[in-house]
Amino acid sequence: MDYAPAEATTGTGTLPPTPLKILIAGGFGVGKTTMVHTLSEIPPLNTEQEMTELSEGVDDLSAVPDKRTTTVAMDFGRLTVDDSLILYLFGTPGQSRFWFMWDELAAGAVGAVVLVDLRRVDDCFAAIDYFENRGLPFVIAINDFPGTERFDARVVRDALVLKPEVPLMWTDARDGRSGLAALISLVEHALARVAA
């Protein structure tokens, strides 16, 4: 397979087309889909990702007739960052039985925005644990649902057992500027970790 140096086909510019990705994680119904769609420059896309739990390489389906496949809906969006850099946003599948997919999504990612609904704090612990264990940079974005009681940031940090360096912010998943601010905070955090 050709993994050619990109200058052969880009046409404009001298840098190769380069994809980066950020994950939008959190519990079911917390606003992941909304955030991805609000930030994306392409129409809302939702693909049925068929994954198998059998592992690597090219498989011959006829050899494994009872192979189990799982189809799972996955949200994604796209932001053109500059001439050659394209950022993809992936909403992570909510249910824990799809965690085998997270590894593929998380590999090489810039990091993750973990959306939190303060009325259902428990839903985000799985995502926080996952990214902590994996060493992937993440930020916490409290989705400011109308009618949610306001808590002091320190109280929220305690409740989520956050390390002091993890950025925490309030956001509105329906608002593009607000979502963009969360992405910027994540990239700043990732940069600080690389530079450290």
Next chain:
Amino acid sequence: MDDHLGPDGSAGGRVVPVYALTRGRTRSSGRDMPIESLVSVTEHGQRSVASLDIEYRRIVELGRRVVSLVEIAFALRVPVGVARVLVSDLAGCGHLVIHAPPPLEANGGPSQELLGRLLDGLRAR
């Protein structure tokens, strides 16, 4: 050119199941072509687009603008594993070039330089 990419004589639209498109091949691992991998068409691909089967033709047409594997899967309404096989076929024949994600730093993430460009780009929006 490879005859398995040649016209199939069908009148357009998919009339066979997706596993027939790939002759039963599938890839369950994204290690060699992550879902965000980008694809663009080559001059050779541009020239030979008319001679391709419908699924391949659509991918080559999509690749006129740099596009990711996951977008191709969505546009064709096939699983990403199937799109991966079809894109590999096209790249193998020189119709497409695959732009893999950037090499990673020791911590498993993108380089400081790339993160800096990403930050500049996001701040400029």
